[in-house]
Amino acid sequence: MGKPTGFLDYERELNPSTSPKERIKNFNEFHKMISHEERKLQGARCMNCGVPFCQSGMMLNGMATGCPLHNLIPEWNDEIFKGNWEHALARLRKTNDFPEFTGRVCPALCEAACTCGMNDTPVTVKENELALIENGFENGLVVPRIPEVRSDKQIAVIGSGPSGLAVADRLNQRGHNVTVYEKHDRIGGLLMYGIPNMKLEKSIVDRRINLMKEEGIKFVTNADIGNNVSAEEILEAYDAVVLCCGAGNPRDLALEGRSTINGIYFAVDFLTMNTKSLLDSNFKDGKYVNAKGKNVVIVGGGDTGNDCTGTVIRHGCKSVTQIEMMPKLPDKRSESNPWPQWPRVCKTDYGQEEAIAVFGHDPRVYETTVKELIADDKGNLKAVKTVKLKQEKNPETGAMAMKEIPGSEQILDADILIIAAGFLGSQKYVADAFGVELNPRTNVKTAAGSYKTNVDKVFTAGDMHRGQSLVVWGIAEGREAAKEIDSYLMGYTNMV
Ligand SMILES: Cc1cc2nc3c(=O)[nH]c(=O)nc-3n(C[C@H](O)[C@H](O)[C@H](O)COP(=O)(O)OP(=O)(O)OC[C@H]3O[C@@H](n4cnc5c(N)ncnc54)[C@H](O)[C@@H]3O)c2cc1C
């Protein structure tokens, strides 16, 4: 522990961000790093408490708390305080393959469980992590690590999101021969096409992929396994196959006209088109949905909806409304949700901050749903009919459900409707192509704590296995699956 009284002496200081009205002028990241000297004080705030919940990654009251990667947080905070940046980075890289991704987009489950946060502000764990890895890249500490010895084992990873990349990285470092197949034209899964550029610049993803290529991993793009490449071909050519295809089956709206009215998009399709057009041509190709001057309604008040809000604000939309079925969460932890549980509180994310700056109000409306789609005579969406909801207990089952409030209907102008209402598991054609069983939640089925499917030599990890989740969980699953695959291939494993 560097400074016993650091948490009393220094205030939490976050990386400064560009003002909402300024940053919406482009799709660039908008945070700057504080200096090394300032960062040192942030490291000093870690009190090295006897039981560091920050690195626990455990389930409490049905929610994860603490880092799922069990990052050695107190150790590297201490090293930051002492100025041992190189050693701190080495300790960080022991448990996290891609801190440059989590340091940008992780919701920081660690900080929610930080002991300093019990009655004051938590340590800036996530930004300390980002500072370590970015300092490492800048100063030549992150260089290709090419395995000296190779096994004769061939592994195919299907899907190049964080889980697939983590499996590939770990098994490649172990000396196996890894090929990653991706159906899109770019590598990265939702890191590339999903999470918008202003949250994670795509040059950051490419930087890591280039490093992994130099380390010996092969990447094949535009390869849709189970479609333009057969599963049989893959099964024949490889000693182990890992399905990391994500949970890309979006929840739809069952409304009349859904499939015929123009102007309705799934959030990930909308965001993918946007990023692809940005990267391909800086929007000159026009192959994206431009919300400039349009009224936009987004179904879903969560993180994906927020990314859509940030995107349409950057286009220059006329209005944006995020419709959320559930009631607004409290602004502070309730008594039934104490530290170190994940705080179930209302957070105002970057897109919503920007909407408030531009339009003067929060774009979210709660306890509301879309009841009807209204089109003009050319079949283009022009409005939606919304209705208010209230929570009611089913007298027979005792379960709570949202019920419509009669007479509360309203008409909302809408030229574009974006559906950001969550996901219903993986896309079935991949599971069918390999013959792997699904569980009732349509995720690929394995025994608890295992990543092995019912089909010999076929494994799974990430959202395809655990359902819609987080980047940090994708990396954690990928790392655990790699150990099991190594054991399957070699008869033992010395991977930790
Ligand atoms: C809009 C959006 C924003 C998000 N923001 C955050 C955030 O800020 N922070 C956070 O922690 N999490 C965020 N998430 C969640 C996070 O991105 C996912 O949990 C994570 O990416 C899952 O990783 P994965 O590797 O399991 O799958 P994915 O990232 O979904 O990658 C799966 C890959 O498999 C490919 N694939 C699918 N089928 C095939 C096939 N048949 N052949 C070849 N390739 C195939 C897909 O094209 C895709 O590239 C966000 C999710 C969305 C949708």
Ligand code: SF4
């Ligand atoms: S990966 Fe996420 S939860 Fe883990 S230390 Fe980093 S920011 Fe915290």
